[in-house]
Amino acid sequence: MPTKARRFAPVLSPASAGLRTVLATALAAFCAALPAWGQAPQLAPQTQQYVKYAQPLLAITHVRLIDGNGTAAKENQTVLLRDGVIEAVGKHVRVPKDATVIDGSGHTLIPGLVGMHDHMFYPAPKVNPEAKEAVYPEQASSFPKLYLAGGVTTIRTTGSTEPYTDLELKKAIDAGKIPGPKMHTTGPYLEGKGSFTPQMHELMDAADATDTVNYWIGEGATSFKAYMHITRSELSAAIAAAHAKHIKVTGHLCTIGFTEAADLGIDDLEHGLPVDTEFTPGKQTDICPDTKLAVAHLATMSVDDPQIQQLIRYLVSKHVAVTSTLPVFETFVPGRASVDQRVLDAMLPETRVEYLKSRDHVANTPDSPWVKVFKLEEDFEHAFVRQGGTLLSGLDPTGYGGVIAGYGDQHEVELLVEAGFTPLEAIQIATMNGARFMGEDKVIGSIETGKAADLVLINGNPAKNIKDIENVELVFKDGVSYDPAKLVTAANGTVGLR
Numbered sequence: 376m377p378t379k380a381r382r383f384a385p386v387l388s389p390a391s392a393g394l395r396t397v398l399a400t401a402l403a404a405f406c407a408a409l410p411a412w413g414q415a416p417q418l419a420p421q422t423q424q425y426v427k428y429a430q431p432l433l434a435i436t437h438v439r440l441i442d443g444n445g446t447a448a449k450e451n452q453t454v455l456l457r458d459g460v461i462e463a464v465g466k467h468v469r470v471p472k473d474a475t476v477i478d479g480s481g482h483t484l485i486p487g488l489v490g491m492h493d494h495m496f497y498p499a500p501k502v503n504p505e506a507k508e509a510v511y512p513e514q515a516s517s518f519p520k521l522y523l524a525g526g527v528t529t530i531r532t533t534g535s536t537e538p539y540t541d542l543e544l545k546k547a548i549d550a551g552k553i554p555g556p557k558m559h560t561t562g563p564y565l566e567g568k569g570s571f572t573p574q575m576h577e578l579m580d581a582a583d584a585t586d587t588v589n590y591w592i593g594e595g596a597t598s599f600k601a602y603m604h605i606t607r608s609e610l611s612a613a614i615a616a617a618h619a620k621h622i623k624v625t626g627h628l629c630t631i632g633f634t635e636a637a638d639l640g641i642d643d644l645e646h647g648l649p650v651d652t653e654f655t656p657g658k659q660t661d662i663c664p665d666t667k668l669a670v671a672h673l674a675t676m677s678v679d680d681p682q683i684q685q686l687i688r689y690l691v692s693k694h695v696a697v698t699s700t701l702p703v704f705e706t707f708v709p710g711r712a713s714v715d716q717r718v719l720d721a722m723l724p725e726t727r728v729e730y731l732k733s734r735d736h737v738a739n740t741p742d743s744p745w746v747k748v749f750k751l752e753e754d755f756e757h758a759f760v761r762q763g764g765t766l767l768s769g770l771d772p773t774g775y776g777g778v779i780a781g782y783g784d785q786h787e788v789e790l791l792v793e794a795g796f797t798p799l800e801a802i803q804i805a806t807m808n809g810a811r812f813m814g815e816d817k818v819i820g821s822i823e824t825g826k827a828a829d830l831v832l833i834n835g836n837p838a839k840n841i842k843d844i845e846n847v848e849l850v851f852k853d854g855v856s857y858d859p860a861k862l863v864t865a866a867n868g869t870v871g872l873r
């Protein structure tokens with residue numbers, strides 16, 4: 376995907392309509408002469424069947440606009456899309472005669488979501504009770520469709536169990552062969568000794584970390600994620616190799632605390648406090664403590680704890696981002712996450728049975744520390760942003776299941792609002808923040824003239840009622856609008872298998 380937005384003519388005042396027509400004609404000629412970067416490639420029939428509008432000139436009229444920059448929603452706007460790019464936004468945009476008009480009355484337009492912890496894999500159902508190994512098959516068929524249907528137009532895969540599949544999926548999506556979001560592919564997990572799944576390579580040492588990072592950069596990875604048992608020397612080597620190629624490193628850590636990781640130069644920390652072990656009593660250098668103990672200890676802390684306040688200040692001063700993944704943690708809180716029929720419909724029957732069984736088990740766990748730890752994480756994320764921190768958002772479709780591509784991304788935004796953010800702030804975290812972190816903010820992340828037409832048309836008003844974010848009617852990627860209902864139908868009944 377090209378990285379530069381082509382700029383269109385500056386916005387003119389309504390008084391200069393004559394001049395504007397001349398410019399528009401000149402612009403049209405210019406557009407015809409050059410392939411627009413935002414324009415979708417020739418879509419294969421396999422992709423076309425999910426498309427509702429692919430006209431090169433579209434106007435969405437009378438729509439409420441939430442631009443992704445955190446500014447107040449604007450009523451009665453017109454958004455003009457030409458060749459995959461947002462050509463004009465405003466109340467007085469003239470709609471050209473040859474434009475296909477979509478009446479946006481009663482609807483809200485938001486930028487496409489930028490999912491920053493959006494794996495392409497999902498836990499496999501055990502089926503046979505003897506099959507105990509943790510295995511996470513790639514959902515190469517269902518997840519690209521469900522991300523797009525949910526309004527997620529860009530993802531960072533944030534750790535891969537099948538990095539080559541992720542890279543091939545990206546190529547197929549970019550070429551228009553299959554429908555799906557724009558992908559920023561993360562390399563394989565950078566895990567140390569102690570991996571809990573055979574799908575992760577265990578690094579031997581720092582040299583192995585350097586080689587692994589360099590190899591996968593060569594294959595097309597554009598970010599890396601360190602995992603629980605990585606040592607400080609391995610992480611240090613991985614960061615040095617990645618940064619030498621201007622590539623960022625994030626981590627779901629355990630052996631290394633957040634403060635230590637910030638000192639080593641990490642760019643982002645996944646999940647937040649529930650995986651920060653630095654406060655765990657008796658924590659030893661380069662050793663992952665018992666995670667149950669770590670969580671139990673966190674349940675005794677509050678966000679006002681001077682140690683947590685110190686950590687927030689330190690991360691902010693070091694410009695280390697935090698990625699919120701509230702949906703996966705919510706599933707650990709007894710009886711908390713409501714059962715979403717859309718999620719059940721997406722699942723393979725065996726996956727559905729197992730998810731509901733595990734959910735029941737969690738619901739009947741007395742004195743779970745997760746009640747407090749979930750609230751602590753919400754408070755932490757809110758305080759972190761209030762003190763100047765960069766919060767990113769994702770869903771993390773792991774745990775015991777129930778967190779599914781697209782639906783989980785929508786729920787993450789709802790949970791950010793529960794954590795204390797306004798709906799406009801939550802949408803900004805889920806769009807512009809991710810775009811800026813990845814250096815893509817000139818192209819995606821907000822609804823502005825000259826940016827890619829990656830948009831979500833929502834029935835209702837999420838600025839008032841954030842749950843309306845689930846009412847996705849159309850998803851635009853590079854100006855091509857997809858029908859979420861068709862994408863969902865094609866994915867239903869398969870999550871857990873493919």
Ligand SMILES: [Zn+2]
Pocket residue numbers: 492494533534771772773
């Ligand atoms: Zn994850």
